[in-house]
Amino acid sequence: MREGARLLLTVLKNPARQAGLSADAWSQVLYLARACGLLGRVAADAERYGLLDSLAAGVRDQLIGARRVAEMSRTRLLWEMDRVRRATLGSDIKIVLLKGAAYVAAGLPCAAGRVSSDIDVMVGRDSLQWLEATLMAAGWQQVKSSNYDQQYYRDWMHELPPLRHPERNAVIDIHHTILPPTSRYKPDPAKLLANARMIDERFAVFSDTDLLLHSAAHLFADGELRGGLRDLVDQRDLIAEFGRDAAFWQRLKARAEELGLTRPLAYSLSYAHDLLAAPVPAEVLTDARRALPWPPLRWVMDWCVRAALIPPHLFDRAAGAAVAGELLYIRSHWLRMPPLMLARHLGVKVWRRTLGSRP
Amino acid sequence: MGRDVRDITRLPEHFRALRREGLRFRVGPFVAHVRTPFSRLRHDFLETYEGFPLASEAEATTFHLQVRATSPLRRWVRPKLMADAGFAHTPFVPLPGDLGMLAMEMGLNWLVATSSDRFLMFHAGLVERDGKAILMPGASGIGKSTLTAGLSLSGWRFFTDEFGLLDPDTLAFHPHPRPISLKNESIPVLAERxxxxxxxxxxxETPKGTIRYLKPPRDALERMAETAPASLILYPNYNPNAKSQVIELPKHEAFAMVRGAAVNCDRLGETAFRTLAALTDRCRSFRLIYRSLDQAIRMVSDLMEHAP
Amino acid sequence: MTAVSKADDRQQSGPSGGPLSIWTVPSPERLLWHDLGAVAVVFNARSGDTHVVDALAHEALSLLVESPRTASALTTALAELLEAPEVEVAPKVEAIVAEFDRLGLIFPLVTIH
Structure with missing residues (x-):
């Protein structure tokens, strides 16, 4: 693994090691952390470990800036929740917060320094239209204006076309399940919703097992993996937080089987353990790894994941990472769509680019 | 890199380094690391950035930038180049091979704009005299750069013509002396000085017409670590057909105007609000309408008495 | 930065924000005020937004911080303060309340149906 990537993983595993980094090491860590969307996290770690004042001025400046940006991101998330609460006042709809919003609302450790650009929520399919209409009545607007985009989302995605509030410039994604309906994994959204835990009269978050399974599914079944180290850090933190309860592991295994997500979970536990020292009990790890694909697919995947999770340094760029990124892009689309559909989608994208319209 | 060379020079070793490992230099509170294979750009860069202090090994790099060919072929055939900071979602555009310096400057500007949330950052020119910093916010094309450059050649110390970096804790500005970008009609005005x-x-034929870069004065580079407290806010407005005058802004207008110039105030939240409140409590704000550069310099001299 | 003023032609009320709502200011300690002479600016730390507030809007917000009340109770209190007839004050207060609600400075505590 490249030197910069190794350094970044070191300080993410053990923030106290920030204290001993040379200026050259910091140059690499600051760059890669920013490229991976983890600068806010590195800053939060420095603050939590009381290291901020001991760092060189140039480094401290960057971390103080990143901390402010993360703080503002958190404010914006909480504020969008407040605005959704206002817009849905008087109804009895239950809205499940996903990802960053869930971590902030539930006060989980991975919320520290995390920057989210959008707010993601999930509701039952029967509430989708009502919520979309209610938010639009309260000022939210469609972002995707073309009929093709609208239809694409409604036919093939696990979420509605995004809505944006023009005054606050904030985007909300309303999901009805956690993976696109065309994905090979089909976790039952009703089961996820049924176990969600209310945190106030309006909002809920997934149960402990489902928070981890959702993040794992997002990274290893749906996402493009590019810059996905941030998600893996979330998973490491969730594992460390929930794994203190010994009963968690049994529930996790049962739930992964119930939702059909044993393979994404196996990837998650493996990589969170191998790259970020997540405290996964040895027997759990061994057991989970049975769900991994057989070689050589496993080796290809391993190479792709390691190359794609952390981008190479700008001044240290070989062709490998770009190829891995492309492979994974095609792979993730392949996982998500029937082949004919994929050809059509990529075709439309290329066609529109040629015509020069907005992507 | 040579052991005795502490500043950027036009020596062959720096010319070579720009192509290979890159050059790391200090500009105010930042350390920039730049690299490019284009020899025309390397010549231009070394000339324009001559005298900038090289960063020591004890200083971490704040941001990296390379100016590269848009495709391998484009390095040699009708070269097209563009800035590359290594991040997704950058606004950089391909430019003709002759405009490497513009790609470099625009790239560095974007990096400064997105790496300065430690400071409350103003889109403004900034100069200092007698330990008092004068902030001159303004959109491009209304004489901000010209006046900043003119003052810098008339006894004021040059801080920046683009980014006013205010420390929220101390209400002091940090210099960020970069080459001053002079455009079109402002070029002859400064060239004669x-x-x-x-x-x-x-x-x-850049997107903004003709551009020439004015190198920062020597003392601006030598004293780039010396901050100065915010003292006066001026809104320069060059208008050869108007009556020259100085108009003091009422407090609410002063607040709204300076907030509009604070580029990252939405990212700084409460810190920005408190800093803007303290800044407008401390500094008076004036609109400055002038017909010539010399006249504007005299007007600014007179206004210095209002600076605390 | 948005301006809150006696915009009397603007009228908007969200769902369940009818005339019978009791309005409250959530976490008034997170509102930071800065006096600018003719007007004041207020920073809402919950939203990260800054608003310009004129004297009447400032007074209205202060009254709601003091105690939650309906728009008509607010009208009565402001009319008394200004020594002006309620019918004159009422439309301005309604516009201000709608604007405060839109900006999230106030929240309906209870809605009486």
Missing amino acids: VMPERLSRPLH
Whole structure:
């Protein structure tokens, strides 16, 4: 693994090691952390470990800036929740917060320094239209204006076309399940919703097992993996937080089987353990790894994941990472769509680019 | 890199380094690391950035930038180049091979704009005299750069013509002395005040017309670590057909105007609000309408008495 | 930065924000005020937004911080303060309340149906 990537993983595993980094090491860590969307996290770690004042001025400046940006991101998330609460006042709809919003609302450790650009929520399919209409009545607007985009989302995605509030410039994604309906994994959204835990009269978050399974599914079944180290850090933190309860592991295994997500979970536990020292009990790890694909697919995947999770340094760029990124892009689309559909989608994208319209 | 060389020079070793490992230099509170294979750009860069202090090994890099060919072929055939900071979602556009300096400057500007949330950052020119910093916010094309450059050649210390970096804790500005980008009509106005070697070669047919870069004065580079407290806020407005005048802004207008110039205030939240409140409590704000550069310099001199 | 003023032609009320709502200011300690003479600016730390507030809007917000009340109770209190007839004050207060609600400075505590 490249030197910069190794350094970044070191300080993410053990923030106290920030204290001993040379200026050259910091140059690499600051760059890669920013490229991976983890600068806010590195800053939060420095603050939590009381290291901020001991760092060189140039480094401290960057971390103080990143901390402010993360703080503002958190404010914006909480504020969008407040605005959704206002817009849905008087109804009895239950809205499940996903990802960053869930971590902030539930006060989980991975919320520290995390920057989210959008707010993601999930509701039952029967509430989708009502919520979309209610938010639009309260000022939210469609972002995707073309009929093709609208239809694409409604036919093939696990979420509605995004809505944006023009005054606050904030985007909300309303999901009805956690993976696109065309994905090979089909976790039952009703089961996820049924176990969600209310945190106030309006909002809920997934149960402990489902928070981890959702993040794992997002990274290893749906996402493009590019810059996905941030998600893996979330998973490491969730594992460390929930794994203190010994009963968690049994529930996790049962739930992964119930939702059909044993393979994404196996990837998650493996990589969170191998790259970020997540405290996964040895027997759990061994057991989970049975769900991994057989070689050589496993080796290809391993190479792709390691190359794609952390981008190479700008001044240290070989062709490998770009190829891995492309492979994974095609792979993730392949996982998500029937082949004919994929050809059509990529075709439309290329066609529109040629015509020069907005992507 | 040579052991005795502490500043950027036009030596062959720096010319070579720009292509290979890159050059790391200090500009105010930042350390920039730049690299490019284009020899025309390397010549231009070394000339324009001559005298900038090289960063020591004890200083971490704040941001990296390379100016590269848009495709391998484009390095040699009708070269097209663009800035690359290594991040997704950057606003950089391909430019003709002759405009490398513009790609470099625009790239560095974007990096400064997105790496300065430690400071409350103003889109403004900034100069200092007698330990008092004068902030001159303004959109491009209304004489901000020209006036900043003019003052810098008339006894004021040059801080920046683009980014006013205010420390929220101390209400002091940090210098960020970069080459001053002079455009179109402002070029002859300044050219008659400086030795020809202070100006870069003209870049023609850029998206903003003709551009020449004015090298920052020597003392601006030597004293780039010396901050100065915010003392006065001026809104320069060059208008050869108007009556020259100085108009003091009422407090609410002063607040709204300076907030509008604070580029990252939405990212700084409460810190920005408190800082803007303290800044407008401390500094008076004036609109400055002037017909010539010399006149504006005299008006600014007179206004210094209002600076605390 | 948005301006809150006696915009009397603007009228908007969200769902369940009818005339019978009791309005409250959530976490008034997170509102930071800065006096600018003719007007004041207020920073809402919950939203990260800054608003310009004129004297009447400032007074209205202060009254709601003091105690939650309906728009008509607010009208009565402001009319008394200004020594002006309620019918004159009422439309301005309604516009201000709608604007405060839109900006999230106030929240309906209870809605009486």
